[in-house]
Amino acid sequence: MRSPTEEHFTEASRLLADVRDIVDERPDGASPPGWCERRGWTRFLAGLTDEAVLSAERDGLAAHLATLPETPDDLRALARAVTHWTALPMADAASTEAVDRRRASPRKRVQVAAFAGLVERLGGTAARVVDIGSGHGHLTRHLARALGVEAEGWERDPARVAVAAALAGDGGARFVTIDARDAAAALRRTDLVVGLHACGALGDDAVRAAGAAGASVAIIGCCLQKRDGDRAALAVPGGVSAASLTIGRAVLGLGNACDGEEGVEEALAVRAASRVNRMALRAALLAAGLSVEVGEEMRGVNRRRATGTLADLVDCACAARGVAAPSAAAVAAAGLSAAAAYEALRRWALPRAMLARLVEVWVALDRAAWLRGRGYATEVLVAFDAAVSPRNVAVLGWPGPT
Numbered sequence: 001m002r003s004p005t006e007e008h009f010t011e012a013s014r015l016l017a018d019v020r021d022i023v024d025e026r027p028d029g030a031s032p033p034g035w036c037e038r039r040g041w042t043r044f045l046a047g048l049t050d051e052a053v054l055s056a057e058r059d060g061l062a063a064h065l066a067t068l069p070e071t072p073d074d075l076r077a078l079a080r081a082v083t084h085w086t087a088l089p090m091a092d093a094a095s096t097e098a099v100d101r102r103r104a105s106p107r108k109r110v111q112v113a114a115f116a117g118l119v120e121r122l123g124g125t126a127a128r129v130v131d132i133g134s135g136h137g138h139l140t141r142h143l144a145r146a147l148g149v150e151a152e153g154w155e156r157d158p159a160r161v162a163v164a165a166a167l168a169g170d171g172g173a174r175f176v177t178i179d180a181r182d183a184a185a186a187l188r189r190t191d192l193v194v195g196l197h198a199c200g201a202l203g204d205d206a207v208r209a210a211g212a213a214g215a216s217v218a219i220i221g222c223c224l225q226k227r228d229g230d231r232a233a234l235a236v237p238g239g240v241s242a243a244s245l246t247i248g249r250a251v252l253g254l255g256n257a258c259d260g261e262e263g264v265e266e267a268l269a270v271r272a273a274s275r276v277n278r279m280a281l282r283a284a285l286l287a288a289g290l291s292v293e294v295g296e297e298m299r300g301v302n303r304r305r306a307t308g309t310l311a312d313l314v315d316c317a318c319a320a321r322g323v324a325a326p327s328a329a330a331v332a333a334a335g336l337s338a339a340a341a342y343e344a345l346r347r348w349a350l351p352r353a354m355l356a357r358l359v360e361v362w363v364a365l366d367r368a369a370w371l372r373g374r375g376y377a378t379e380v381l382v383a384f385d386a387a388v389s390p391r392n393v394a395v396l397g398w399p400g401p402t
């Protein structure tokens with residue numbers, strides 16, 4: 001394995017700062033976003049064939065730019081830079097043989113086995129494992145057994161703690177219902193702090209709490225947008241402004257793009273249908289005289305409804321707002337115009353989707369850089385295949401000698 005260098009972090013930070021206009025402006029209709037016009041990419045993207053769009057949605061735009069005709073030079077250079085600075089070493093595959101099967105999906109077992117493979121390197125001298133956001137405790141129980149140490153799961157959802165405690169029985173690991181932020185001061189220098197899919201701000205909180213205690217740490221984050229406010233950088237390299245590395249909560253979800261998931265073709269089709277439905281819903285609500293910001297159309301409606309019929313979705317949204325549903329003809333017209341707008345929008349979305357991995361990897365590099373600033377040695381690597389879970393970037397930190 002190879003450690004991320006300061007140069008890696010600096011270059012990835014510069015790249016992110018350079019593309020903030022793209023990250024920040026999500027295409028939302030038939031008109032090209034401002035960055036697309038300013039960068040002169042509109043004609044190229046609008047001219048892509050349906051087949052080229054499908055391939056780029058499936059494999060990522062960067063994978064196809066070399067062969068697409070008339071690709072703008074700066075778009076091709078951006079794709080190369082993103083591919084280069086998001087490439088990370090891959091951890092060795094680990095056997096799932098010893099991972100408890102009870103209530104654990106095959107994918108979760110692969111994640112747990114891979115994670116244990118990583119922390120074996122860190123945990124040799126840890127007196128205790130603290131699993132932050134332990135969920136059902138699969139990782140906690142496995143590490144308690146594998147490392148032969150005391151292990152505690154900190155989880156704020158009491159229902160998950162109850163399941164974890166029942167699975168653990170009398171031995172191996174204990175589980176506490178607690179908000180990890182309230183317990184950070186209880187961490188010790190001899191702890192190993194772990195988090196598998198520590199979502200949203202929890203990943204940052206866990207890294208900072210471990211760093212403050214001087215404990216070893218291994219974190220895989222996910223769902224960066226699940227936090228109260230925007231995400232300010234933990235570390236800012238020279239020559240890059242802190243503001244250009246502060247990412248708004250509303251766009252952090254970009255780091256959760258699901259390329260590499262199994263059944264990606266079906267997943268894309270479902271996502272496309274649901275996006276068209278949401279666009280049509282907003283158009284129908286606007287046509288009915290309501291004022292609805294982009295992204296506000298689903299207020300009060302379960303997100304899964306967007307994958308059903310448009311008529312049902314409009315009925316639910318109108319009921320949630322206490323207004324009468326528009327006529328069937330108005331709903332059908334909104335559906336047709338949304339489908340046409342989506343054909344343009346999916347082309348504008350391609351360069352932005354190419355930046356999803358950059359956002360995710362950069363957050364991991366930022367966490368590692370912060371730890372290095374406290375004297376830690378760090379690794380940032382891919383813990384398991386994206387087909388197991390695309391949220392697979394691990395940050396490992398060892399405190400330096402005190």
Ligand SMILES: C[S@@+](CC[C@H](N)C(=O)[O-])C[C@H]1O[C@@H](n2cnc3c(N)ncnc32)[C@H](O)[C@@H]1O
Nearest residue numbers: 133134135154155156157178179180196197202
């Ligand atoms: C995506 S789940 C991962 C669960 C488990 N680590 C796994 O891999 O199966 C994230 C978990 O973190 C918990 N969580 C989020 N924020 C937390 C906090 N501040 N304190 C404690 N638990 C938290 C959630 O309730 C959830 O169970």
